[in-house]
Amino acid sequence: xxxxxxxxxxxxxxxxxYVLAGISTEVKNQALxxxxxALEERVEMIIDANRQDMDDGRAKGLSDALLDRLLLTPERxxxxxxxxxxxxxxxxxxxxxxxxxxxxxxLRVGKMRVPLGVIGIIxxxxxxxxxxxxxxxxxxxNAVVMRGGSEALNSNMALANxxxxxxxxxxxxxxxxxLVPTTDREAANMMMTMNEYIDVLIPRGGTGLIKVVTxxxxxxxxxxxxxxxxxYVEEDADLDAxxxxxxxxxxxxxxxxxxxxxxxxxDKVAQEFLPMAADALQEKGVELRGCPRTQEIIRDCTPxxxxxxxxxxxDTVMAVKVVKDIEEAISHIQSYGTKHSEAIITNSYKKxxxxxxxxxxxxxxVNASTRFTDGNQFGLGAEIxxxxxxxxxxxxxxxxxxxxxxxxxxxxxxVRS
Amino acid sequence: xxxxxxxxxxxxxxxxxYVLAGISTEVKNQALxxxxxALEERVEMIIDANRQDMDDGRAKGLSDALLDRLLLTPERxxxxxxxxxxxxxxxxxxxxxxxxxxxxxxLRVGKMRVPLGVIGIIxxxxxxxxxxxxxxxxxxxNAVVMRGGSEALNSNMALANxxxxxxxxxxxxxxxxxLVPTTDREAANMMMTMNEYIDVLIPRGGTGLIKVVTxxxxxxxxxxxxxxxxxYVEEDADLDAxxxxxxxxxxxxxxxxxxxxxxxxxDKVAQEFLPMAADALQEKGVELRGCPRTQEIIRDCTPxxxxxxxxxxxDTVMAVKVVKDIEEAISHIQSYGTKHSEAIITNSYKKxxxxxxxxxxxxxxVNASTRFTDGNQFGLGAEIxxxxxxxxxxxxxxxxxxxxxxxxxxxxxxVRS
Numbered sequence: 001x002x003x004x005x006x007x008x009x010x011x012x013x014x015x016x017x018y019v020l021a022g023i024s025t026e027v028k029n030q031a032l033x034x035x036x037x038a039l040e041e042r043v044e045m046i047i048d049a050n051r052q053d054m055d056d057g058r059a060k061g062l063s064d065a066l067l068d069r070l071l072l073t074p075e076r077x078x079x080x081x082x083x084x085x086x087x088x089x090x091x092x093x094x095x096x097x098x099x100x101x102x103x104x105x106x107l108r109v110g111k112m113r114v115p116l117g118v119i120g121i122i123x124x125x126x127x128x129x130x131x132x133x134x135x136x137x138x139x140x141x142n143a144v145v146m147r148g149g150s151e152a153l154n155s156n157m158a159l160a161n162x163x164x165x166x167x168x169x170x171x172x173x174x175x176x177x178x179l180v181p182t183t184d185r186e187a188a189n190m191m192m193t194m195n196e197y198i199d200v201l202i203p204r205g206g207t208g209l210i211k212v213v214t215x216x217x218x219x220x221x222x223x224x225x226x227x228x229x230x231x232y233v234e235e236d237a238d239l240d241a242x243x244x245x246x247x248x249x250x251x252x253x254x255x256x257x258x259x260x261x262x263x264x265x266x267d268k269v270a271q272e273f274l275p276m277a278a279d280a281l282q283e284k285g286v287e288l289r290g291c292p293r294t295q296e297i298i299r300d301c302t303p304x305x306x307x308x309x310x311x312x313x314x315d316t317v318m319a320v321k322v323v324k325d326i327e328e329a330i331s332h333i334q335s336y337g338t339k340h341s342e343a344i345i346t347n348s349y350k351k352x353x354x355x356x357x358x359x360x361x362x363x364x365x366v367n368a369s370t371r372f373t374d375g376n377q378f379g380l381g382a383e384i385x386x387x388x389x390x391x392x393x394x395x396x397x398x399x400x401x402x403x404x405x406x407x408x409x410x411x412x413x414x415v416r417s
Numbered sequence: 418x419x420x421x422x423x424x425x426x427x428x429x430x431x432x433x434x435y436v437l438a439g440i441s442t443e444v445k446n447q448a449l450x451x452x453x454x455a456l457e458e459r460v461e462m463i464i465d466a467n468r469q470d471m472d473d474g475r476a477k478g479l480s481d482a483l484l485d486r487l488l489l490t491p492e493r494x495x496x497x498x499x500x501x502x503x504x505x506x507x508x509x510x511x512x513x514x515x516x517x518x519x520x521x522x523x524l525r526v527g528k529m530r531v532p533l534g535v536i537g538i539i540x541x542x543x544x545x546x547x548x549x550x551x552x553x554x555x556x557x558x559n560a561v562v563m564r565g566g567s568e569a570l571n572s573n574m575a576l577a578n579x580x581x582x583x584x585x586x587x588x589x590x591x592x593x594x595x596l597v598p599t600t601d602r603e604a605a606n607m608m609m610t611m612n613e614y615i616d617v618l619i620p621r622g623g624t625g626l627i628k629v630v631t632x633x634x635x636x637x638x639x640x641x642x643x644x645x646x647x648x649y650v651e652e653d654a655d656l657d658a659x660x661x662x663x664x665x666x667x668x669x670x671x672x673x674x675x676x677x678x679x680x681x682x683x684d685k686v687a688q689e690f691l692p693m694a695a696d697a698l699q700e701k702g703v704e705l706r707g708c709p710r711t712q713e714i715i716r717d718c719t720p721x722x723x724x725x726x727x728x729x730x731x732d733t734v735m736a737v738k739v740v741k742d743i744e745e746a747i748s749h750i751q752s753y754g755t756k757h758s759e760a761i762i763t764n765s766y767k768k769x770x771x772x773x774x775x776x777x778x779x780x781x782x783v784n785a786s787t788r789f790t791d792g793n794q795f796g797l798g799a800e801i802x803x804x805x806x807x808x809x810x811x812x813x814x815x816x817x818x819x820x821x822x823x824x825x826x827x828x829x830x831x832v833r834s
Binding site: 018021022095101103107109112114116117195199200214215218220221222238241244245247248249252334352356357358360361362363364365366367368369371372373377378379389390391392394395396404405406407408409410411412413414415416417 | 435438439512518520524526529531533534612616617631632635637638639655658661662664665666669751769773774775777778779780781782783784785786788789790794795796806807808809811812813821822823824825826827828829830831832833834
C-alpha cells in the first residue's frame with residue numbers, strides 16, 4: 001500500500017516536472033508570491049498544527065534544543081514567507097544558453113541550463129526546510145518530493161498543504177510540491193531507490209542521516225555537509241586579526257557546520273598567540289582541548305585525545321594543536337578535515353598561495369572567518385545546503401546547483417562523415 | 418588478502434592524487450609525451466601480451482566481434498600513443514579561477530577548478546580504454562584506478578605497466594596510474610564502496626555493467642550512456658535533408674550509442690518520406706520494424722513489437738513510427754528514450770524551439786545527425802564517455818568534466834557579524 005502511494009507520488013512529481021521545465025519565470029514568481037501570502041493568511045492553522053507536534057514532542061521527552069527547532073511562531077512563519085519573496089528577486093537560472101560556438105563544419109553547439117527534474121529531500125526536525133526547499137526547487141523549475149522528520153509531521157503537512165495549494169492556484173502543475181504524508185521509515189527508504197521518478201536526492205540533517213542515505217541510495221545524492229573546520233595561524237600572521245577571526249569563527253554561532261572546530265598554530269607564535277586566544281575564548285565560555293605543547297603554554301586546557309581531532313563539536317569546545325610549519329598544518333587538515341571550510345591567517349603571499357592550492361575543501365579562506373561559507377555571504381542568494389562532495393556542486397548550493405544542462409546542436413542538414 | 422591489496426592500491430592512489438593536484442601542466446605534458454613514446458617503443462611486448470589474451474579468448478569461444486575489440490595491432494598501439502599526444506595540446510583545466518567577485522564587505526569570493534582526486538574506471542573488453550582513460554585522468558590532475566575486463570587482463574597489464582613507468586620517470590608520483598592486477602570479480606565490487614579512496618567511479622561498458630555499478634556503488638558514479646536515440650521528421654521538413662540525416666544517423670556506424678534507433682515521422686509526410694527512407698536504408702542492409710501505419714506504407718517491414726520502442730539495437734535494425742504531431746513525437750521520446758541524443762528535422766522556427774525546450778536529453782539536435790554527440794565533434798577534445806545522467810556532467814565528458822571546484826575566499830581580517 002505504501003509502495004503504491006509512493007509510486008503515485010513519484011509519478012505525479014515526474015509528470016509535473018515535465019510541465020514545470022517549460023513554465024515561465026513570471027508564473028514561477030507569481031506562485032512564490034502566492035505561497036508567501038498563503039503562509040501569512042493561514043498562520044493560525046499552521047501554528048495549531050505545530051502545537052500538536054510540540055505537545056507530542058514534550059510527551060516523548062524531546063530535548064529543549066530539539067523542541068526549539070520544532071517550534072513555529074508567527075515571526076518564524078513570517079520569516080518563511082519572506083524567504084520565498086527573496087527568491088522572486090533572484091535570476092531564473094533555467095534556459096540560459098552558454099558557450100554557443102560554431103564548429104568548423106558550421107554546426108552550432110552550446111549548452112542550455114535545464115532543471116534537474118524531480119528533487120527528493122529527506123530532512124530532520126526544522127519545519128522551515130519544507131518551505132525553503134519547496135521555494136528553491138520551484139524557482140529552479142524542479143518538482144520536489146519531501147520527507148521530513150516524524151516529530152514535525154503535523155507542521156510539515158500544514159505548511160506543505162498551504163504552499164502547494166497556493167502554487168497550484170497560481171498555475172503550477174499539481175504534484176510539483178509534495179510531502180510524503182507518513183512517518184513510516186520505509187517511505188524514506190523507498191525514495192532512495194526511486195530512480196525512475198527522482199533525479200537527485202538531498203539529505204539535510206546530521207551525520208547519521210547523511211551516512212544512511214549515501215549508503216543506501218541508488219538515486220544520485222547531493223551530500224550536505226559535516227564541517228570539521230580548521231583555522232591555521234601562520235608565524236607571520238597579524239595576531240590581532242587572527243584573534244578576531246578565531247573568536248568569530250568559534251563563537252559567533254558554534255552549532256553550525258562552518259564554525260571552527262580545531263585551531264592550528266605555528267610553533268613560533270604559539271607562546272604569544274595562544275594565551276591571547278585562550279583568554280578571549282574562555283571568556284566566551286569555550287572549553288579548550290590541547291596537544292601537549294598547547295598544555296604547556298595555556299592553563300585550564302584539557303588534554304586533547306586522538307578523537308578530538310576528528311570531532312565536529314558543534315558546541316563551545318575547540319581543539320588546539322601547535323604545528324611546526326604549514327606542511328604539518330596542511331597534512332593535519334588532510335587527515336582530519338571533512339573538506340568543508342578551512343582557513344589560513346597569514347601575511348605571506350607564498351604561504352597563502354600554497355594553502356589555497358593544496359588544501360582540498362569546499363571553501364578555502366585567507367584571513368577571514370570560516371563562518372562566511374554560506375550562499376548569501378558568497379553572493380549566490382538562498383542556499384539549499386552546503387555540499388561537501390566533489391561531483392556536481394561543491395560548497396553552498398544555490399539555484400544554479402539545482403539545475404543541469406543539455407547540449408543544443410543546431411545544424412543545417414549536417415551529417416557526420 | 419584481496420582486501421589488503423585493494424586498500425594498498427586505494428591508499429597509494431589517494432596519496433598520489435594529493436601530489437598530482439599541484440603538479441604543473443608542463444610536467445603532465447612531459448609525462449604524456451613519455452607515455453606515448455614508451456608505448457611505441459614497447460609495442461612488441463604489448464602485442465605479445467595481447468596474443469595471450471587472444472589465444473585465451475579463442476579457446477573460450479569469444480565471438481569474432483569481441484575478439485576484434487580485444488585485438489591489438491601495431492597501428493592500434495600507435496593510435497593510442499597519438500591519442501595521448503593530442504591531450505598535450507588541450508588546455509589544462511586545473512587552477513582556472515572564475516567568477517571572482519568582491520562582496521559588499523570587501524571579501525573576494527571566487528571558484529577555482531581542481532581535480533576530482535581519484536577516479537575509478539571499471540570497463541569491459543577494449544584495451545585502448547586503459548591508455549585513453551589514464552591519459553585524460555592524468556591531464557586533469559587525477560589519479561586513476563582501473564579495473565578492466567578479465568579477457569583483456571594481459572593486454573591491460575602490459576599497457577598499464579608501460580605507461581605508468583613512463584609517467585613516473587617523467588615526474589608523476591607512483592600510484593597515479595594503477596590497474597587492478599586480478600580477474601577476481603570481488604575487486605570490482607570493492608572499488609564500488611571504497612569511498613575513502615575513490616572520489617568518482619566511471620563504468621564504461623554495456624547496460625549490464627552500468628546497472629550493477631549504479632545499484633551497488635556508494636562511491637558517486639558518472640553514468641555513461643545507453644542511447645536509444647530518435648530522429649523526428651516534421652511535416653515541414655526538407656525531406657532530402659531528412660533522408661541524408663536519417664541514413665547517416667542510422668548507418669554511418671550502427672554499433673555506437675549515438676546511432677539512430679527509432680525514426681518518428683509526421684503523418685502528413687509519411688506517405689512521401691517513408692518509401693524514400695526505406696529504399697535508402699534497405700539498400701544499406703537496414704531491417705525496418707514499423708508501426709501498423711508504417712507497414713501500410715512500406716513493404717518489407719516487420720511489425721514492431723512494444724519492446725522495439727525501448728531497444729537500443731546497436732545494429733542495422735531500426736524501428737519506425739508514424740505520429741500525428743510533434744506532441745506525440747515528444748511524448749514517445751519521453752516514454753522510450755534514454756535521454757541521450759534526440760533530433761528533429763524541421764524548417765519551422767516554432768517547432769524547432771519547442772523540441773529544444775521540451776525534449777529532456779543530453780544532446781538535442783535540430784537538422785543534424787545524432788552521430789555528432791561526441792567530445793571531439795562538440796569541440797571539447799577527447800572524451801572519457803558520454804554522460805546520460807543529470808548531475809555534474811551531461812553529454813560528452815572531456816577534461817573539464819574530470820574536475821571539481823573549490824571556493825576561494827580572500828579576506829583582510831574579515832569576521833561575520
